[in-house]
Amino acid sequence: MIQTRVIQKYCSTIEFVDEVLSSPTSIYVIDYEVHRLCPDLVSEGGDIFVLPKGEASKTEEVQKKLIDFLFEKKCTKDTTLIAVGGGSTLDLVGFVASIYMRGLSLTYVPTTLLAMVDASIGGKTAINTPFGKNLIGTFYPPKKVLICPMFLNTLSTEEKQNGVFEILKLALVYDSSLLDLAEDKWIYRAVLAKSQIVEKDPLDLGLRRILNFGHTVAHGLEAASSFQIPHGRAVAIGSVVEAFMSFKMGFLSERDFQTVLKIFDPYSLKLPKSYHRKIFLESLFLDKKNSNGQVRCVLLEKIGKAASFDGAYCKEVPFFILEEASAFMENRYG
Amino acid sequence: MIQTRVIQKYCSTIEFVDEVLSSPTSIYVIDYEVHRLCPDLVSEGGDIFVLPKGEASKTEEVQKKLIDFLFEKKCTKDTTLIAVGGGSTLDLVGFVASIYMRGLSLTYVPTTLLAMVDASIGGKTAINTPFGKNLIGTFYPPKKVLICPMFLNTLSTEEKQNGVFEILKLALVYDSSLLDLAEDKWIYRAVLAKSQIVEKDPLDLGLRRILNFGHTVAHGLEAASSFQIPHGRAVAIGSVVEAFMSFKMGFLSERDFQTVLKIFDPYSLKLPKSYHRKIFLESLFLDKKNSNGQVRCVLLEKIGKAASFDGAYCKEVPFFILEEASAFMENRYG
Numbered sequence: 001m002i003q004t005r006v007i008q009k010y011c012s013t014i015e016f017v018d019e020v021l022s023s024p025t026s027i028y029v030i031d032y033e034v035h036r037l038c039p040d041l042v043s044e045g046g047d048i049f050v051l052p053k054g055e056a057s058k059t060e061e062v063q064k065k066l067i068d069f070l071f072e073k074k075c076t077k078d079t080t081l082i083a084v085g086g087g088s089t090l091d092l093v094g095f096v097a098s099i100y101m102r103g104l105s106l107t108y109v110p111t112t113l114l115a116m117v118d119a120s121i122g123g124k125t126a127i128n129t130p131f132g133k134n135l136i137g138t139f140y141p142p143k144k145v146l147i148c149p150m151f152l153n154t155l156s157t158e159e160k161q162n163g164v165f166e167i168l169k170l171a172l173v174y175d176s177s178l179l180d181l182a183e184d185k186w187i188y189r190a191v192l193a194k195s196q197i198v199e200k201d202p203l204d205l206g207l208r209r210i211l212n213f214g215h216t217v218a219h220g221l222e223a224a225s226s227f228q229i230p231h232g233r234a235v236a237i238g239s240v241v242e243a244f245m246s247f248k249m250g251f252l253s254e255r256d257f258q259t260v261l262k263i264f265d266p267y268s269l270k271l272p273k274s275y276h277r278k279i280f281l282e283s284l285f286l287d288k289k290n291s292n293g294q295v296r297c298v299l300l301e302k303i304g305k306a307a308s309f310d311g312a313y314c315k316e317v318p319f320f321i322l323e324e325a326s327a328f329m330e331n332r333y334g
Numbered sequence: 335m336i337q338t339r340v341i342q343k344y345c346s347t348i349e350f351v352d353e354v355l356s357s358p359t360s361i362y363v364i365d366y367e368v369h370r371l372c373p374d375l376v377s378e379g380g381d382i383f384v385l386p387k388g389e390a391s392k393t394e395e396v397q398k399k400l401i402d403f404l405f406e407k408k409c410t411k412d413t414t415l416i417a418v419g420g421g422s423t424l425d426l427v428g429f430v431a432s433i434y435m436r437g438l439s440l441t442y443v444p445t446t447l448l449a450m451v452d453a454s455i456g457g458k459t460a461i462n463t464p465f466g467k468n469l470i471g472t473f474y475p476p477k478k479v480l481i482c483p484m485f486l487n488t489l490s491t492e493e494k495q496n497g498v499f500e501i502l503k504l505a506l507v508y509d510s511s512l513l514d515l516a517e518d519k520w521i522y523r524a525v526l527a528k529s530q531i532v533e534k535d536p537l538d539l540g541l542r543r544i545l546n547f548g549h550t551v552a553h554g555l556e557a558a559s560s561f562q563i564p565h566g567r568a569v570a571i572g573s574v575v576e577a578f579m580s581f582k583m584g585f586l587s588e589r590d591f592q593t594v595l596k597i598f599d600p601y602s603l604k605l606p607k608s609y610h611r612k613i614f615l616e617s618l619f620l621d622k623k624n625s626n627g628q629v630r631c632v633l634l635e636k637i638g639k640a641a642s643f644d645g646a647y648c649k650e651v652p653f654f655i656l657e658e659a660s661a662f663m664e665n666r667y668g
Contacts, residue, residue: 071465099433102458102471103537124436131405137436138472203437 014121014145014191026107027075029066029093031057031085034111037154041084047073051089058088058128060136066096080105083142086112087119091137094125098140106142111151113163114232117170117190120145122198122208139203147187161267162232168263169239170194173210176304179263209313210306213298214238216284217325223283225272237269241329246299246307248321256303271333277326284322295322348454348479348525360441361409363400363427365391365419368445371488375418381407385423392422392462394470400430414439417476420446421453425471428459432474440476445485447497448566451504451524454479456532456542473537481521495601496566502597503573504528507544510638513597543647544640547632548572550618551659557617559606571603575663580633580641582655590637605667611660618656629656 026046032053035041042048049069051057070079081104083093090108097106110116126137152160167190171178175193178186194211201208217238221229243260246252284295294316301307309315317325360380366387368375376382383403385391404413415438417427424442431440444450460471486494501524505512509527512520528545535542551572555563577594580586618629628650635641643649651659 067463067470071463071469095433099429099470099472101469102460102473126436129401129405135405135435136401136433138433139436 013143014147014195016147016149016188019148019150025078026080026082027070027073028082028084029089029096031089031111034085034151034154046082051085051092057085058092058126060127060129063092063096063127066092067100070096070100075100075104077101077104080107080143082107082109084109084111085115086110087115090115090119090142091124091126091134094123094140094142095127095137097142098125098138103140106140107144107146108142109146109148111148112155113152113160113187114166115163116147116187117163117194118166120147121191121194123202124204147191149187158230158232161236162230165232165236165239165267166190169211169214169235171263172239172243172260172300172303173213173298173306174304179303206311207313210298212314213300213306214240214242216295216297217241217329219286220280220283221272221275223286224276224280225274228274229272233267233269236264236267237271237329237333240264240269240332241325242297243300244328245297245317245321245325246301248324249299249315249317251307252300252302256300259303260300269333271329275330275334277330280326281322295319347477348481348529350481350483350522353482353484359412360414360416361404361407362416362418363423363430365423365445368419368485368488380416385419385426391419392426392460394461394463397426397430397461400426401434404430404434409434409438411435411438414441414477416441416443418443418445419449420444421449424449424453424476425458425460425468428457428474428476429461429471431476432459432472437474440474441478441480442476443480443482445482446489447486447494447521448500450481450521451497451528452500454481455525455528457536458538481525483521492564492566495570496564499566499570499573499601500524503545503548503569505597506573506577506594506634506637507547507632507640508638513637540645541647544632546648547634547640548574548576550629550631551575551663553620554614554617555606555609557620558610558614559608562608563606567603570598570601571605571663571667574598574603574666575659576631577634578662579631579651579655579659580635582658583633583649583651585641586634586636590634593637594634603667605664609664609668611664614660615656629653 028042028046028048030041030048030050032051035050049066052062056062081093081097083090083106090110094106097104108120110120123139123141124137125140126134129135167178167186170190170193174197175189178189178193181189197208197211214235215238218231218234221234221237222231240260243252243257247254247257285293296314297317298314299307306313307315361383362376362380363383363385364375366385369384383400386396390396415427415431417424417440424444428440428442431438442454444454457473457475458471459474460468463469501512501520504524504527508531509523512523512527515523531542531545548569549572552565552568555568555571556565574594577586577591581588581591630648631651632648633641640647641649
């Protein structure tokens with residue numbers, strides 16, 4: 001055992017382990033790539049369902065196939081589903097666990113850094129539909145999350161950075177002490193931070209919105225580049241640009257804004273080649289947080305704290321600030 | 335207004351109303367027969383989705399059609415779904431509300447006596463699959479239940495009796511005062527009783543099992559008659575027979591058992607013509623409550639109280655008692 005720590009938050013027990021033990025009464029649902037890289041993960045007992053590659057796994061079609069597999073294996077309410085993979089795998093398996101016989105026991109084994117600190121925690125499950133991403137889903141926290149850092153060795157630089165940017169975002173909106181930690185302590189502390197936020201607002205009605213910091217700009221960049229930019233990088237640029245807005249609107253000090261710039265300097269962020277300001281600005285107005293045709297963003301009041309705005313945790317950003325922010329972004333990352 | 339009473343139990347507000355008001359921001363999902371009998375129910379605004387007839391409404395196919403309808407109407411998290419119909423309608427619409435964008439506001443307008451006192455309360459949603467009934471579902475209580483006794487005038491005698499038998503079962507396992515009330519006070523008191531049980535055990539892990547009183551025998555009778563016997567009548571016979579077992583096993587006094595017999599006397603209960611003891615006894619062994627090949631039943635300790643058995647709320651019934659109970663049932667209702 002490397003380390004075993006247990007945190008009881010929002011119904012889930014989160015354990016740090018150095019191997020995933022198989023159990024004969026469980027069904028393992030495993031990501032395609034993970035199964036290819038670690039074919040002996042489930043060595044004894046336990047039925048295995050291997051998912052198709054990538055985002056294709058999170059569809060209604062695969063959901064139905066997995067449910068039929070559970071019926072064929074005569075799974076009852078006593079069955080435990082063990083999801084092994086990244087965020088898409090956890091989202092899909094969590095959803096199936098939440099609706100099969102009104103709820104099966106559920107264990108998450110996240111295999112990406114991003115899934116360890118994000119999708120594993122908070123109980124949001126979802127599948128994609130032809131009408132959009134994550135439109136069908138439930139709130140259903142897993143009983144257990146097993147975090148096995150061994151899996152980090154299987155990740156590409158880009159996959160690892162997706163998780164790093166999520167952790168930096170958590171540092172900016174909630175827990176600045178993450179910035180001072182050595183990398184090997186990050187996961188535990190990030191898990192703790194997200195658990196605390198989710199526990200205070202499990203159904204995403206207030207505080208939990210701070211997790212959307214950087215995401216208004218990120219969604220705009222993604223839409224304007226036809227999703228050619230990786231989500232992690234879009235969120236990283238979005239974090240810097242929304243920190244800029246926070247500074248320009250008088251909520252964040254210039255010193256703290258300069259610190260934000262320095263935090264992201266090592267990652268040589270770049271705007272996608274297809275970027276055009278007009279399309280980007282138009283895309284901002286399509287974000288879910290908006291109302292009455294106003295663009296809303298989560299803003300910082302200092303490093304480690306998002307501004308509350310009386311519990312709304314987001315604020316309308318005037319159009320001239322959006323234009324100034326675009327110019328700043330083009331200048332820095334263009 | 336006839337009467338307006340509000341009970342806050344397990345997240346749902348239950349109101350007694352004398353009409354169902356329409357709202358332009360809601361989607362009404364209405365049972366086929368109810369829509370035929372009350373075509374003007376939704377007079378102004380609000381989109382309407384009319385379900386196919388009967389149990390056919392509670393399928394994966396109809397679930398998908400309803401979800402696509404919601405996407406086409408561009409429903410968001412602010413949409414309220416209003417389900418108007420019997421238990422099947424409420425179960426289906428509740429399930430869809432629980433998974434659409436991780437949860438829509440949900441109002442139930444039960445139109446049968448059984449749905450008013452049973453499916454409306456407790457938050458169980460479900461659809462049927464080719465593998466069996468109610469195998470896919472969630473726990474998702476409606477925000478509001480509007481009980482409009484006007485609908486009772488649309489029911490056949492059999493439909494009304496299905497509700498009456500459910501109320502009598504509640505009286506036997508939990509609240510004997512229901513037996514002394516005039517019929518017009520039944521609904522309110524039965525709703526209160528089921529709400530209390532569900533609030534103490536929302537996820538059906540203990541006390542809530544007492545609601546299965548009469549159901550082991552009822553499921554046996556249904557299976558042995560290829561579901562030719564109406565569910566309500568099967569539960570009524572089952573209640574008497576499981577009271578007989580409670581008496582024979584020494585948990586219920588003979589006086590209380592005689593009272594149970596008198597309670598059901600007015601309803602001229604009859605076994606289905608296709609009844610055969612051998613098939614009936616075999617069917618008992620297929621019940622979900624069983625383990626290790628033993629038949630388990632909820633048993634009474636007195637009128638108004640199911641026996642707790644240290645929180646298990648059910649007990650193995652020896653085979654010779656099952657045989658004696660069959661003989662008693664054939665003698666009385668054959």
